[in-house]
Every structure is written in structure tokens, then in C-alpha cells.
Amino acid sequence: MNANLAITIAVDGVVYASWLFIVSLGLTLVFGVLKILNMAHGSVYAVGAYMAASVVGLMASRGMPLPLSLLAMLFAAAGVAAILGPLLERGLLARFYGRDEVLLLLVTYALFLMLEDGTKLVWGVNPYYVSEPYGLFGNVSIGTLSFVGYDFAMVGLAVLCGIGTWFGLNRTVAGKIVLAVIHNPEMSASMGVNVNRVYSAAFSAGVFLAALGGAFTAPMISVQPGISVSVIIVSFAVVIIGGLGSIEGAAIGALIVGLARAAAVHMMPEVELFSIYLVMTAVLVFRPEGIFQAVKARLI
Amino acid sequence: MGKGQGSAWRGGALGVAAVAAAMGMALPAQAEEVFKLGVVTFLSGQAAESFGVPAGNAAKLLVDVFNKGVAPKPYDKKGFGGMRIDMVMIDEAGGATKQVQELRNLYQRENVDAVVGYIGSGDCLAVSPAAEEMKKLLVLMDCGTPRIFEEASYKYVFRTASHAAMDNVALARYIKSRKVKADTMNLINQDYAWGQDSRTDFVGAMQQMNPAAKAQADLLPKFGSGQYNSEISALALQPADIVYSSLWGGDLQAFLLQATPRGLFAKSQLVLSAADHAFPSLGEKTPNGIIFGARGAYGILAQKSALNDWFWKTYQDAHGPAAVVQASYRMAQSLMGVKLAVEKAMAAAGGKKPTPEQIAEALANSEWESPGGPVRMALANGHQAIQNIAIGRTRWDAGKKMVMAEDIQHFKAECVNPPANMKSLDWIKAGFPGAKCD
Secondary structure (H helix, E strand, O other): OOHHHHHHHHHHHHHHHHHHHHHHHHHHHHHHHHOOOOOOHHHHHHHHHHHHHHHHHHHHHOOOOOOHHHHHHHHHHHHHHHHHHHHHHHHOHHHHOOOOHHHHHHHHHHHHHHHHHHHHHHHOOOOEOOOHHHHOOOEEEEOOEEEEHHHHHHHHHHHHHHHHHHHHHHOOHHHHHHHHHHHOHHHHHHOOOOHHHHHHHHHHHHHHHHHHHHHHHHHHOOEOOOHHHHHHHHHHHHHHHHOOOOHHHHHHHHHHHHHHHHHHHHHOHHHHHHHHHHHHHHHHHHOOOOOOOOOOOOOO | OOHHHHHHHHHHHHHHHHHHHHHHHHHHHHHHOEEEEEEEEOOOOOOHHHHHHHHHHHHHHHHHHHHHOOOOOOOOOOOEOOEEEEEEEEEOOOOHHHHHHHHHHHHHOOOOOEEEEOOOHHHHHHHHHHHHHHOOEEEEOOOOOOHHHHOOOOOOEEEOOOOOHHHHHHHHHHHHHOOOOOOEEEEEOOOOHHHHHHHHHHHHHHHHHOOOOEEEEEEOOOOOOOOOHHHHHHHHHOOOOEEEEOOOHHHHHHHHHHHOOOOHHHHOEEEEOEOHHHHHHHHHHOOOOOEEEEOOOOHHHOOOOHHHHHHHHHHHHHHOOOOOOHHHHHHHHHHHHHHHHHHHHHHHOOOOOOOHHHHHHHHOOOEEEEOOEEEEEEEOOOOEEEEOEEEEEEEEEOOOOEEEEEEEEEEOHHHHOOOOOOOHHHHHHOOOOOOOOO
16 A cells, blocks of 8 residues: 555545534433433434535525634534434433433434424425535645635544533533433432433533534535435444443444445445445454443442 | 016117117216326426426326317317226335335226326336236336347337437537537536436537547445535546536436535536426526427427417417426327327227227327427337427526527438337437438
């Protein structure tokens, strides 16, 4: 492998991993706190993309400055989280807490189907384009290739999300409370923690990260029905590799998947999809709980 | 009342009854009969926006103008030969197994007289044997795989559009005719039947046109991938004279949005096999100079004709000013073919509503004019259509606010479709024997 190819694989892998990490981070956070494998996470990603496309499109039609579209995408994701987070968690998921985990998985699958149809009802089946922000950061030349600067901005956003989430959980009082709930909700409740509020906040944070991923992906794709499916499948692979509920695991998992996929595309394109699941299988063989998930003893 | 009066009354009554009985033979078929038509197209999922909804819109439009009797000749009889068309439209999404069940429901619960539709090749392959088994008329209107009639034979199943081999043979002929340098080719196609078959046909056809043509990068991203950074890097690392792709829908749009700013198309000529549907949405973001096909002489590639002008205007009046795309044309040509076949079968049956067997007999080997040009049921014992096709290049027209086609070349059906006795891939590998291109 020559140096140019190695650098290209590294860049492509990191760019792909950054997108994956933002979405997977939300998925792993929700699982870590609520112990729910949220199948509807991809649908929330799609809602974020649609919301961003609508808001940025509206701004463009009113001649507002293009750089503001980045803020608009951020607020679009926050808006989705503020509305959908408490609504879905309090309105639906909370009614199934304490039931079998498989049942909760089915509930989130039902939610996925409902949100899919909901987005079609609101936005229709025609595609939305908001590609203008994609050119905001110009182009970057690496080796013989030209890359779009926006892709590197996504890497920066992913790093910010990762550090922000880690800092929030490990260096703030609110984060300590969340960690306490993760370790033992009953004990936390007996100490006066409002566990339901923690669940709602954590779920909303997960929704925000999914919507953020969708919002900042919108400028580089055609936003239309079906975009939720592919993202959720690969995100599951990421969190399984990294370890469900682990932020560091999501980061490493995203990097592994991103680099494996990029290497396959460049060197053996016929195994592109297979490469991701090959890595996942290899990790599961040696670390069934994922790279960063410690083996836990049962409480009773 | 005397005897004579009674006889006269009875005689009159019998006469009226006889006339009524005679009329009764024709009246239900011509004035009261209903032809129940099932239409299957993607109303949801990734193919809905590009193909399903435009096809569905065309079906609604055509059924409406047929029922009102306001279509141009020879499609100006109300409904199907006077029978009102009652349409039931269902969603093609959900996979082949679901579609077989839905087809059975259409025939057995909805009691439809015929089903027209299907875009996905997998769906076409799955539903065809089911329709044959039930002895019900099935008219496939779009799906691309040649395998339907090359690997099986049907009495009740038809396809009223050319299969995908035509698209790629025409592209190869266009590239040669326009002297586009194509010694090296990079390929990017979706990793399923459509993408893989298109790639095989295109590479085969190109190597017949230019034996020195060599494929370099051969990428098969999964369907619905959305992110193409790695693929674009791979294509740019080994620049080829042309980049060929059969991507469609959101995948094609995302690929264009991501590859254009990276300058990929400044290094290589982009060649797209079925791309017209992506341009109305992309608008001015569509790169100029793409060599593209539309799976027929459709939309911005269509030849001028009174029927095409009528279809374009009627469709735009109903659905807005965007260019009319391939799926709408394919649905229209299918419904026009079925209409003429039903009317021919009806005439042969003395004005009675025809049976599926009678319609099938009328449709086999038939020919008709469509907005995209003549359609001939020439292959597979008259069950598979061939048609003309056009290839052109994109150009954004700021005045019309529409992507237009320029440098268009039309190819006759016999030039780009295999003859009746050959499979398409064998025909390509053999160097297109029997092709008539003059």
C-alpha cells in the first residue's frame, strides 16, 4: 500500500467515523441509562435531517446569511429533541419500564414505523435539498485528492459531541446523578433522585444527538424517505463493537467501522459491507460484551 | 280487451323483450360494465419519489382522461371500450413475498380484471409465476431485469417496456458515435440485481465497441448508502476516461452532491444509465455535460410528436411544471397498450367484456404509439416489448429553470434490443448480431 492510499483511507475512514459517532453516541447513551436498544433512533436522525432541511431552506428563501444555517441546523436538532424526547419517553416508553427488554425493543420498532410514516405525512415523499452549507468550508487538498471542508467540520463536531458528553457525565453534578442512576436506579431513587426526570433527560439527549447527526448530514444527501434504515443498522454495529453504553466504545467502534469500510472500498470493494460485520464478528468472538464494556456481576 | 288486442300487446311485448335482450348483449359491456384495474407502484420507500409516485400520478391521470374520453386518438373511446375503468392502487413497498400476497388479494378479493405495475425487478420475478398460476392478466410496466422472459415463458404475463440491456447498449453506441474517449472506465453501481446487471451489460457492450476498453475501479456500494466519500476518493485516485453508474434516486442525488464539489467530473466523463428522474429535484445542482439515458425516449429526451406534446402538457397541468420523467411515460405506455388490447379483444368478442385469455391474445405481438414513441411486443412470443431509446447530455437552462438535454441521439428499438431468439447478455457478447441501426 502506498502512502497516498494509506492517507486517503485514513481520511475517508475518519470522516465516515465522525458521522457514525455522532449518531451512535446517542444510541449508546440511551442504552447506558435506560437499558433500551432504541430502534427508533434512525427515525429521529431522519426527523433531524428533515427539520434542518426545512429550516435552512426557509432561511435561504429569505436571503439570510449562509453561515447562520449552521446555527439553524443546531437549533433544528435541539427543537426535535425538546419536542420528541419527552413526548416519546414520557408518553410511550415510560409505560413499558420494568417489562421484558424484548418487549421494549418491539415498542421502539413500532415507534420506528410510526415515525417513518409520520415524516411522510409531514414532509411528503419528495426529496429536500439544502446543499448550500456543504460549500461553507471550501475544499481541502490532501495528497492528490480534494476533500470538502464541511466533512472535516463534521469531524470537529463529532469530537465536540464526544468531549461534551464525557465531560457532562464525569465532571458535572448532573452527570454524577446520571451515573448513579445507571449503576442503581432503586438506590438513587431512595436517595432522593428523580429517576424519571433523569430518564427523560437522557433520552432527550440521545434524541438530540441523533437529530444533530441527521441535521448536519442533510446538506450532503438528498433528504427523503428511507434514510433512517441504513444509519441505524451501522450504528448498531458500532455500539456492539465498542460496548453498549460506553462513550469511548462508541468512538473506537465508529473509528474501526469507518476505517474498515474505507479500506474495503479502496482495496476490496466487493466486501465493503461484509467488512463491517466481519470486524463486529471478530470483536464478539473475543469480547462478547464489546471492547469497552466491563463484565458485570449480577446484583442478585 | 279483445283477443286480437291481446295478441298485438303480447307481440309488442315480445318484440321489446327481444330488442332489450339483443341490446342486453351489448349494453352492459358498453355502458354499464366496469373494468377493474389494479395498479401497483411504490407509494413509499426509497423508490417512491423517483419512480413510484410519478408512475402513480400517470396512472391516475390516464384513467381519468380515458374515463372522460378526452385522450387523443386512438385512445379516445371512453374507459376501455366503453367500460368505465375502476382503479385500485396499492403500494409496491414491502418486498417480494408481500407483493405476491397483495397480487392474490387484488385478483381474489378485489376481483380486478388486470394488474398493471411493478418497478422492482425482484417483485416482477416473484409476481409473474403467481399471476400465471391464477390465469390472470399481469402487465409489468417498468422493471429492468431481462430474466423474466429469458428464463421463463408465460401466457398471462407481459412487459410493455424494454428491459435494461437496451439502456446500456445505447449508452455504449452513443459513446462510440460521439467519439468520447473511453479506454478506461470506473464503475459505481448499487450492490443488487439492477446495479450488477447494468454493470455487466455496460462493460460487455463497451468492450464490443472498443475492445481496448478496460474497467478499473469497480465499486458496489450497498443500496441506500448515502455516504460516498470513500467511493469518490477511490474513483478519483485512479482517474478513468469515464465514470459509469446506474445509481438512481436518493443514492444518485447524494453521489452527485458529494462528488461534484470534489471535482470528480472534471477528471472523468460521467455516464448515467437511468438518471432523468434525478434532474428535476437537483435542478441547477446537476452538473452540465453528463451523458445520460432515461430508459427510453422519454421526457427531456423524447422526440416531438402530437401524442408526446399532449401527454407532457396534460401531466404538467395536473402535477406542476417539473419535467415529466421516465416512470410516468412507462406507466402511460403500459395503460395505452392495455387499453387498445382490451378494445381489440372486446371487438373480437362481439362487444362483450373480454376474458383474460382474450386480452392476452390481443396484447401479444401488438404495436401501439406511446408518448415515448412506438412500442412493439416483439420478444418472448410477443410478451416482451421493445422500444426506441435516446441518449443525451445535461445542460442547465436558466431561462426555463430546468435541466435540458442536448446533443441527443435516438436509437431504433432494433438497434439496441436483442432479437427474439437470443438472451440479452449472449447477444451483447456475440457483438449484437442482427442489430439494425440504419
